Amino acid sequence: MSIWNIDEKKRNIEKLNFNKKVDILIIGAGITGLTTAYFLKNKNICVVDASIIGHGITLNSTAKINYLQENIYNNIINNSSYENATLYLESQIYASKLLKEIVLKERINCDLKEVPSYLFSSNEKDILTLKKEVEFLRNNNIDIKSKKIIFNKNNYDAYYVKDTYIFNPIKYLKFLYKKLNSLNIPIYENTKVLRIQKLKDKYICFGKNFKITANKVIMASQYPYFTFPFMLPIKSYIEKSYMVVSRVKKDKNLTFISLKKPIYSCRFYENKGKIYQISLAKSHNTAYKQNDKKHFEDVKKIFNLKEKDIIMKYSNVDVMTPDSLPYIGEIRKNLYVATGFNTWGMTNGVLSAKIISDNILGYKNKYANLFNPNRITFLNLLKVPAYIFNNLNTILGTKIFKNKIWYPKNVSFINDNGKSLACFEDENGKKHIVYNKCPHLGCSLLFNEEEKTWDCPCHSSRFDIDGKCIKGPTNYDISVNNKPLKNDINIK
Ligand SMILES: Cc1cc2nc3c(=O)[nH]c(=O)nc-3n(C[C@H](O)[C@H](O)[C@H](O)COP(=O)(O)OP(=O)(O)OC[C@H]3O[C@@H](n4cnc5c(N)ncnc54)[C@H](O)[C@@H]3O)c2cc1C
Known part of the structure; x- marks a missing residue:
């Protein structure tokens, strides 16, 4: 549940339980997958x-459609080039306009609203970086003005632009779902692809009760479940943030975000006469700090x-990349990915949809090269050992220490004849026991006390207290009633 689906009603869900042949299979129906389906609606597709x-x-995004993205342009200049930073800025403005155009053309009621966005430095020592970010934007003809903002009772130097937007992404996706349905485009929910096999020039995608044969496959699943041939675990890390939604009296009609960590971000949302403030803070690499309860308390303070x-x-x-640029496009013939949005997936999801659909429809897209998912840059290579260390550090850290320090008494770890189990005892004394191993790459899990889930610190799979997988990249549950299954790490 998030603020975006607060009014969501139960509906019949169509699940796939037979075999199918299509030209293009889109795996994932988030902003990336459904927008791609929208652009490819005249083709033989299935989602x-x-x-x-x-x-x-x-679902849990703050859903700002924004090109003021912390200090991303400084990062791209430092990690890549000034030209690439300019092209990235252009791509974000282009994607915002594209999203707005879809909403207007289709008359989608998704609470799209233009609001000014502020960028500020919460730290004196970063003022110079903030000024550099602003200088870059001004050099690229962005009308960005200076104005102080008050945050946490302090006055901060800030800069704002006017042409940024906010919306409700679930209302947007529900509209696309209805539209695609009306065009007889099949969309199946509760339908997980467990394995993909390449057979001659076709991809066979296997699920529990189905098999889909497709000429082209688009992985719009945020984090692809397979490791090879893409190797995302050594090309990215996961960042986690904490949001608190509160009722407020006044819609301040703005959004703000800090330039660097600690990230503070805020927006407002009005729905049925009620005004909500969405406050975000405590962003961190999941390989480190994991005390969720404390992080939520901190956001509140x-x-x-x-x-x-x-x-x-x-x-x-979200998936973070070393050069601050997403991975979008074909990773091998007719197999596409869209990931590494660095927490800016409303623009980058729509951009991915456009780049991938343009490629399939045979149109040139000027941004395709910038986001080439197979790019090998010096920086990306340089970061590989750090990401391997990150993975090892997390695996070993959680296995040896299990971060017991902050766990409440009702969470325990059991060694059952060499099998590592984890137990959560609920308020009625019922014990919920799960395998303490993520089926993706075998990392030990951490208990998220506030949301009552087992979370994988390595690549962000999540499970409920009985072990049901609620988020990938893993494809399998960790319930002790089932035989533990391992993800396929390969496209065969
Ligand atoms: C704290 C936070 C705040 C953010 N705020 C913003 C913001 O303000 N603005 C912004 O631009 N971006 C924001 N983002 C980023 C943005 O939310 C994401 O990048 C974006 O939502 C990703 O969309 P997606 O469609 O690629 O992935 P998802 O929405 O995750 O969709 C992927 C879908 O694939 C499905 N799937 C996965 N595996 C399989 C499988 N094996 N078989 C079938 N289906 C599968 C999943 O069920 C899921 O529905 C934020 C991110 C974070 C972490």
């Missing part, structure tokens, strides 16, 4: 989602929120 449309990372006004708390994760 499958392991869960419900929009219920992946998109930082934003000075009163417990009585709080209606929801949830966390979210």
Whole structure:
């Protein structure tokens, strides 16, 4: 549950349980997958989602459509080049316009609103970097003005632009779902692809009760479940952030975000006469700090929120890349990925949809090269040992220490004849026992006390207290009633 589906009603879900042949299979029905389907609606396509449309990372996004993205342009200049930073800026403005165009053309009621966005430095020592970010934007003809903002009772130097947007991504996706349905495009929910096999020039995608044969496959699943040939675990890391939604009296009609860590971000949302503030903070690499309960408490303190006004708390994760550029495009013939959005997936999801659909439809896209998913840059190579260390550090750290320090008494770890199990005892004394091993790459799990889930610190798979997988990249549950299964790490 998030603020975006607060009004969502139960509906019949169509699940795939027979074999199918299509030209293009889209795996994942978040903002990336459904927008891609929208652009490819005249082709023979099919969309499958392991869960419900929009219920992946998109559900817990703050859903700003924004090109002020922390200090991303400085990062791209430092890690890549000035020209690439300029092209990235252009691509984000292009994607915002594209999204706005779809909403206007289709008259989608998704609470799209133009609001000014502020970028500020919460740290004196970063003022120079903030100025450099602003200088870059001004050199690229962005009308960015200076204005102080008050945050956490302090006055900060800030800069703002006016042409940025906010919306409700679930309302947007629900519209696309209805539209695609009306065009007889098959969309199956609760339909998970477990394995992909290449057979001559076709891809065979296997699920529990189905097999889909496709000429082209688009992995719009945020984190592809397979490791080879793409090797995402050594080309990225996972960042997690904490959001608290509270009722407020006034819609300040703005969004803000800090330039660098600690990230503070905020926006407002009005729905049925009620105004909500979405406050985000405590972003961190999941290989480190994991005390979710404390992080939510910190967000509450930082934003000075009163417990009585709080209606929801949830966390979210995204895939971060070494050069701050997403991975979008073909990784091998007719197999596409769209990931590594560095927490800016409303623009980058739509951009991925356009780049991939242009490629399939035979149109040139000027941004395709910038996001080439097979790019090998010096920086990307340089970061590989760090990411391997990150993975090992997390695997060993969770295996040896299990971060017991902050766990409540009702969480325990059991060694059952060499099998590593984890147990959560609920308020009625019922014990929920699961395998303490993520089927993706074998990392030990951490208990998320606030959301009552077992979370994998390595690549962000999540499971409920009985071991049901609620988020990939893993494809399998960790329930002790089932035989433990391992993800296929290969496209065969
Ligand atoms: C805290 C936070 C705040 C953010 N705020 C913003 C913001 O303000 N603005 C912005 O631009 N971006 C923001 N983002 C980033 C943005 O939310 C994501 O990048 C974006 O939602 C990713 O969309 P997606 O469609 O690629 O992935 P998802 O929404 O995760 O969709 C992927 C879908 O694939 C399905 N799937 C996975 N595996 C399989 C399988 N094996 N078989 C079938 N289906 C499968 C999943 O069920 C899921 O529905 C934020 C991210 C975070 C972490």
